[in-house]
Amino acid sequence: MADIGVDRVTKSFGSTQVLNGISLDIRDGEFVSLVGPSGCGKSTLLRIIAGLEPQTAGHVRIGGGLVDGMRPSRRNLAMVFQSYALYPHLTAYDNIAVPLRMRQLTAWQRLPLIRWLAPGTRATERAIREQVEQAADLLGMRDLLHRKPGQLSGGQRQRVAVGRAIVREPSAFLLDEPLSNLDAKLRVHMRTEIAQLHRALEATFIYVTHDQAEAMTMSDRIAVLMDGDLVQVGTPAEVYNDPQDIRVAEFIGSPKINVFPAEIRSDGGIDLLGQPTGLVAEADRGEARVGVRPEALRRTKSGDGALAGTVTHVENLGAELMVHFALEGAEAPAIMRLDQAAMNGLAIGDSISVDFPLAGARVFARCGARVAARPLSPERAPAKQVAHV
Template identity: 50%
Template structure:
């Protein structure tokens, strides 16, 4: 098995820098997701790991071996493509056999007709057949081996593509949005299946996706990429709870986190959308606070809350999403349990953040709580309430 080390990898196409100094360590046997919106360079990074593309700068090591000038076929790496990229003129069996034929047989042995008479060919071919049949059974495609890809459904093609990648037992699996062409139900199913395959194989998985749900549910760690840079690499739990940057917080979590602009007026006091609240130590000037939709819910009391007007209500079945507008045209989303009293469009409501849930971002967007230069919080923010002139009481966050 193999770990992957990326040292300062850069890639530019002409004038545009697609990757800007990527540093990432993927541990042996880890399932890591490269998460980001389209065009953030995640697929390019994957192609660099595969060897299909060469980095403009930096170093790539797979299993401590420098991969400079190592062709894709000589890396112990398999790839599953978004389009599956099955060979349309070959049957499922032949598709799965290609990686083995190209590796296990010599050029002479591969020759049509003549090849089979060269010593050892038949035993190698038998071995290959056995392995493919065995793998096909575990992937539940053994009844399809004689079909052509055009005769398969999306989910079946996906399995064949997986089988083709697995058949030669590589140390590293690269997956480029492999589930994005499947319907929702199939996707959820394949997600658990992929996670299982990963557990059984123990190989290193690098999984590219723009779907945070996929990244969060399957990965050991998530690397969030924005504009050709990795902003944060952390476990799904950590990246959700303590995003290092506002952009990370905005990307992870659905519906999107509420970002409210604020300004620190006096030391440790900030004004957010017309209401004063305590600010952590060291935060100054313009800043933002982030509150997850499930943590910002309507409340009865007027004090210590934001006044808001409901602009839209979405019924998701198990919960409701309340879109509302605060003072200064700041839009928020709240997630409410379906059993609670749901406000109507146009209603005036009071939004109350739950204790201990706010994230503070400085003017550049970095998470203030995580900035190592500054001293850590002395007092939990939730313990503080400030009284203030315009309202009876200030907000507690």
């Protein structure tokens, strides 16, 4: 088992820099997800940690020691790819046994038929069987070991690939979008399995995904990578509730956070769609944006500073509903999450008034960086702590 350190790592392909100096420390046994949009450099960073790709500058440490220039096999990490990379002509058992046979058998002992004449083959094969079956039990796939990949479902193939990683007893697991080939339902199931596996093995996991829901549900910490920069690293709750950049706010959370055009006045007061909100920013005068999560919006009486809009679409998810509405004065549509009771007969085409508690608003400067904002001082604050627009 090992902690992993990435220290000011940059990577360029020709004249294009794809990683701009990444530093990240992952504790022994931690589950860290690397998330970000397609092309932001997630796989490149994982491949650099694995030793499959050299970094342009910076250092990688595994278990406290520098591994720059060390061959992948000597880093003792197991990598699971999106494509699984199973041998189609081998059974699940033999696929899982591959790294063990490579390590524990001599060239003679691996030859067809002749191998059984070589001394020690039987004993080693017995030990290998024990290890493969132990991994298969952990993954609940003992009864599938005789099948070839073509006879397995996507999720079962995924388990074989993970099994092959487990038997190597690596000091850390690197997983690159391992679930992206699976259908939505199986993905949800497999993410529970992977989280349980992590708890059972107590090993370090680095998990690459562009699915924020996967990252939110499985990780101890999430590292958000955007355009080659590590924009924020934090627990799922931190990146969701306290995004430090508008790109993080928009990437994490489904449905997406609502972003309203705003302005920070010269006295620091924040106007949303031209009306004062009751929030004051600490700095950064000028154009800004206010983010409000769909669950922070609530229906209110019209007038008295409420945002006015018209319902354009309703998604009924059973226990809750997503109400899409066009907001007067704003270009982008907004989404509000309501339960059945709060709907109260609301239908497409209806007028709607909404507000939000000031604590539910996140303010971002024009450049996208988070701006500290607080409610007006109590004596100047409105009686009710809501945004008045």
